Amino acid sequence: MAATRIEHDLLGDREVPADVLWGIHTLRATENFPITGRPISSNPALVRALAAVKYAAAAANRDLGLLDPERADAILAACREILDGQWHDQFVVDVIQGGAGTSTNMNANEVIANRALVLLGHRPGEYRYLHPNEHVNLGQSTNDVYPTACNIATIMAVGVLSESMHHLQKTFRAKAEEFRTVVKMGRTQLQDAVPMTLGQEFGTFAVMIEEDRARLEEASMLVHEINLGATAIGTGLNAAPGYRDAAVRHLxxxxxxxxxxxxxxxxxxQDVGQFVHLSGVLKRCAVKLSKVCNDLRLLSSGPRAGFGEIDLPAVQAGSSIMPGKVNPVIPEVLNQVAFQVIGQDVTVTMAAEAGQLQLNAFEPIIMESLTSGMTHLGAACRTLADRCVVGITAHAAHLRSDVEHSIGLVTALNPHIGYQAATEIAKEALDTDRGVAELVLERGLLTADRLELLLRPEHLANLQS
Structure with missing residues (x-):
């Protein structure tokens, strides 16, 4: 049988594997919360954030003379190792848990304490030399450690998502330049409207993403306000004078x-309003990105019986029964991630609303919802850019033909042939299925040279020089 050690808590004694860095509190939590199968270590940013908070707390307690240098240095060294990516596999509690994050905090306390004990030459579990609660958790409560760590991890996640969105934005911008003179019909309510260029359409996608990135980064600034030093309910009970300022400075x-x-x-x-706000902005990003993907799927529909304006790169066979079918699978996957984010916004909303009195007990699900949403959306943005947008091609001749045969073309010619003539041309074009340009020339309303000039992309799409 594997070697074990005996640890004790208020419920009694338990055997813990001798070689692990977590302890009895973590053991009970793994038994109590077999929910998702995803441990805290699946969120490396949160693990690093916990280590950063514990590092700052130990440094502050050392400065104040509350933690002797030997123990403090060992705790700091253990935290630094975790910040550098070590021991993450020891954070084993499920990401969704009861207890307002207490199990996460205790998991961190035990891992750091036991690693510090090893650095001091002791064995894990020999807490008489260095204790998870008395030393690693000195001057702290789960209720200020966990929210602060959540804030830090969220800020990191926003940064990663913003970079991914920027990558997608630049990819759309490059396509907009490539399609700058490709004339097409714009549509409102799925009906022909007026001419534009495919470059303008793709440029709009880039602008939408840029605007959402700015809103996301604005929202993340609210998350920079932390409650470290609050301890249990915000009164700072059991935190020494000067601890709060020192801990925040070190953090x-x-x-x-x-x-x-x-x-x-x-x-x-007790207030998690910053997460509600951020979740709302994240939902905004998801909604608009999903709208972009809807447009890509619609514009590429066909290839013979749809819009057929653009081709998306073929990345895999589309059917097990229909030979030759290729589906818009990359936009579809971002759509699905967007649906997830929109649903998770409801989760964040309800978790925030359910907070009672001096503490919100539901930050674990808030953290899981925000983090997974941002992680998945960021991955989907990069996938869309690299597996789809970069390889999109346009059916320029088909698009030009649509413009020349569209009734919407008369709107562009209206100032030059007059409203009455334009109306008559539009009616005849509809009745005879003939092109607007053809009828204008036939009636002698414009010369061929003048019409050619008016049908240039820069005029049709009102492009600025």
Whole structure:
């Protein structure tokens, strides 16, 4: 049988595998929350954020003379190893858990304490030399550690998503330049409207993404306000004078983030409004990205019986029964991620609403919803850019023909032939299925040279020089 060690908590004694860095509290949590099968380690940003908070707390307690240098240095070294990517496999509690994040905090306390014990020359579980609660958790509560770590991990996730969206934005911008003079019909309510260029259409996609990136980064600034030093409910009970300022200062240094202490810690400990706001902005990003994918699927529909304006890259066979069929699978996958994000916004909303009195107990599901949503959406953005947008081609001749035969063309010619004549041309074109340009020439309303000039892309699409 594998070697074990005996650990004790308020419920009694339990055997813990001798070689692991987690302890009895973590063991009970793994038994209590077999929910998703995804441990905390599946969110490396949260693990690093927890280590950063514990590092800042130990450094502050050392500065204040509350933690002796030997223990402090060992805790700091253990935290630094976790920040560098080590021991993440020891964070084994499920991402969805009861207890307002207590199990996550205890998992971190135990891993850091046991690694520090090893660095000091002791064995894991020999807590008489260095204790998870008395030393690693000194001056802290789950209720300020976990929210602060969630804020930091969220900021990191926003940064990664923003970079992915920027990559997609640049890809659309490059396509907009490529299609700058490809004339097509614009549509409103799926009906022919007026001419534009495919470049303008793709340029709009780039602008939409750029705007959403800006809103996302604005929303993330609210998450830079933290409640470290609040301890249990915001009163700072059991935190020494000077601890709060010192801990926040060290946390800024170790993370490189412009974190600020909340003005009112009691309010900050129970309020998760920053996550509700961020989730709403994330939903905005998802909705608009999904709309872009809807447009790509519609514009590429066919190949013979649809719009057939563009071709998406063929990346896999589309059917097990219909030979030759290719589906728009890359836009479809982003659509599905967007649906997930929209649903998770409801989860965040309900979790925020369910908070009671001095603490919101549901930050684990808020964190899981936001993090998974941003991670999946970022991956989908890069997939859309690299597996789809970069390889899109246009049916330029088909698009030009659509413009020349569309009734919408009379709107562009209206100032030059007059409203009455334009109306008559439109009616005859509809009745006879003939082209607008053909009828204009036949009636002698414009010369061929003049018509050619008016049908140039820069005129039709009102392009600025």
């Amino acid at each position: 800024r240094e170790v993370t490189g983030l412009p974190l600020v202490s909340a003005t009112d810690l009691v309010e900050a400990t």
